[in-house]
Amino acid sequence: MADQLDVAALGAWVREFARSIAEHKDELTALDSAIGDADHGANMDRGMSAAVAAxxxxxxxxxxxxxxxxxxxxxxxxxxxxxxxxxxxxxxxAGALGPDPADDQTFARALRAGLDGVIARGKAEPGDKTMLDALTPACDALEAALAEGQPFGAALTAAAAAAGEGRDATVPLVARKGRASYLGERSAGHQDPGATSTALLLDAAVTALSGSGG
Amino acid sequence: MKKLINDPADVVADALRGMAAAHPELRIDHENRVVFRGDAPRQGKVGLVSGGGSGHEPMHGGFVGMGMLDAACAGEVFTSPVPDQMVAATKGVDGGAGVLHVVKNYTGDVMNFEMAAELVAAESGTEVVAVVTDDDVAVQDSLYTAGRRGVGVTVLLEKLAGAAAEEGRPLAEVADVARTVNAQGRSMGMALTSCTVPAAGKPTFDLPEDEMEIGVGIHGEPGRRRVKLAPAREIAEMLVEPVLSDLEFSGGDGVIAFVNGLGGTPLIELYLMYAEVARVLEKSGVTVARSLVGSYMTSLDMAGCSVTLLKVDDDLVRLWDAPVRTPGLRWGV
Structure with a gap:
């Protein structure tokens, strides 16, 4: 199928994420200044610029x-x-994708595998005020929308909306992982920078991938 | 922002060029941003590797040398180094007796050192043991959080475990010294001003002229509470009392008392603080065996200080007094 998630489509997703990170670099750093160490925007921009260069x-x-x-x-x-x-x-x-272009179900499985990797590496769980608070609802929403038979573009839009809601819902949370956790109760009232960049990742998927899949 | 820099993006690389120029006895791998002892690897000696975000100088690069670290990895400002750097450092100091990783308890540092240890294990037979420091009593420890931060004890640990390795003790014993030091040390810090991260260009937080932050870490993250500025004698009590209430320090052979500047505080104020700290300790029946006063673990240009107490026995005092020759700590040689 012409509209599958091939190397060109996934490359476009990565490039769109890099562009979006660069655009929101100062915002991410400002969020990190409030409850972290003021480097999330600069670090993600450095990493995604290098990824695109590679x-x-x-x-x-x-x-x-x-x-x-x-x-x-x-x-x-x-x-x-x-x-x-x-x-x-x-x-x-990557481990959940094969060499062949992915269909929408394979992409959803890969996103879930990515989420499981983040949980294993960071030992955090939803509600800790981390990137998981955006990524977990996004995975859930993508799987639910695909199960209902929605087209890939609509399912991605639902996933991005869920990530955005998850990001917004980090504001009142008290951080339990990462540097923000050192603030204790003072971390409440601030949006989590990691959940914010993760929501951008899902927005980038809507922009770059909605026409693909199937 | 007024800083002695060329370009904010080049601060770490430029500073490492300066270290290389000023300290020809060190060998600096500029590609991997690792500071090595000039004579590393030392055959038969346990290698000590540490590292972390930059902006805390002289820690860690300034503690590389005889009697302390064999290598230090420099990350971006306030950002953990990456596994590639730690792998290069570990390989470069492996003299056949194993390598100790000294890791401060921050989510990024712990994850990157873990990934590095996995890579080293997959690539070679080098035995690696990691010891994580978490001495900051400002952070409430819990199973469900990232835990306490690694702060001032790290400096003392690098000296003491470094001396143990220099004596030729095996990896298990060097690691025991490191774990004992971490278990017996506690710290608490405060800030008079924020710091300015070069890439951000402005202070990380605003702190009014008449207020201070109690319970800060070393990355410009705000502390646990903000209070009115007070005389040094009251600040000393605010810092020492939570440390004393966290661990029994009286009795025994005494403590190493360490008053550390955070980068923007002059030595005259640190000595003034030390006098107040010593007064509180005397009042509390704590004997000072050794002391250290100066800016050894900084937070860029933050004004403020931290107090670390480490309970020591004869062996630790002897290791403390052993010769050390690094850019940041140097005695007995």
């Missing part, structure tokens, strides 16, 4: 190779907590 320098042959390359680049370039977490996310997604 795609240009050595174009991967298939979807799994592409997401593996992105994951390895993030692990090698970002540091902090975001590097291992986003790196593990893309590496696990």
């Amino acid at each position: 795609l240009e320098a050595s174009p991967p042959a298939d979807p799994a190779a592409l997401l593996k390359q992105v994951g390895m680049t993030l692990v090698s370039k970002v540091g902090g907590a975001s590097g291992p977490l986003y790196g593990t996310f893309f590496l696990r997604m």
Whole structure:
């Protein structure tokens, strides 16, 4: 099928995420200044710029190779907590994709595998005020929408909306993981930077992938 | 932002070039951003590797040398180094007796060192043991949180475990010294001002002229509470009392008392603080065996200080007094 999730479509997703991170870099850093250490925007921008540069320098042959390359680049370039977490996310997604273009169900399974990787690496759970608070509802919403038979574009839109709601819902939470947890009760009242960048990842999927899948 | 920099993006690389120029006795791998002892690896000696975000100088790169670390990995400012760096450091200091990773308890540092240890295990037979420091009593520990932060005790641990490795103790014993030091040390910090991360260009938080933050870490993250500015004698009590109430320090062979500057506080104020800390300790019946006063674990240009107490026995005092020759700590040589 022409409208499958091939290496070009996933590359477009990664590039759109990188563009969006660059656009929101200052906002992410400002959120991190309130409850963290003021580096999330700069770190994610450095990592995603490097990931896009690597795609240009050595174009991967298939979807799994592409997401593996992105994951390895993030692990090698970002540091902090975001590097291992986003790196593990893309590496696990790659592991769940084959060399062939993915269909929408395979993409949903890969997204779930990425989520499981983040949980294993970070040992956090929903409600801890982390990126999981956006990623978990996004996975749930994508799977539910596909199960209802919705087209891929609509299912992605539902996933992105769920990620956005999850991001907004981090505001009142008291952080239990990451540097924000050192603030205790003072972390409440602030939006989590990791959940914010994860919502951008899902928005980027809507922009780049809605015309694909099937 | 007024800083002695060229470009905010180049701060870490430029500073490492300066370390290389100032300290020809060290060997700096600029590609991996690892500071090595010039004579690493030392055959038969346990290798000590630490690392963390930059902005805490002299920790960790300034503690590389005889009697302390064999290598230190420099991350971006306030950002953990990446596994590739730690793998390069571990391989570069492996003299056949194993390698100890000294890791401060921050989510990123712990995850990156874990990934590095997995990679080293997959690639070579080098035995790696990690010891995580978590001495900050400002953070409430719990099974469900990231746990206490690693702060001032890390400096003392790198000196003491470094001396144990220099004596030729095996990896298990060096790791025991490190774990004992972490278990017997506690810290508490405060800030008079925020710090400014070069890439951010402005202070991380606003702190009015008449207020201070109690319970800060070393990354410009705000503390647990904000209170009115007070005289140093009251600040000393606010810092020492939570430390004393967390661990029994009286009796025994005494403590190493460490008053650490966070980067923007002059030594005259640190000595003034030390006098107040010593007064509180005397009042509490705590004997000071050794002391350390100065800016050894900083938070860029933050004004403020931390107090660390470490309960020591004869062996730890002897390891403390052993010769050390690094850019940041140097005595007995």
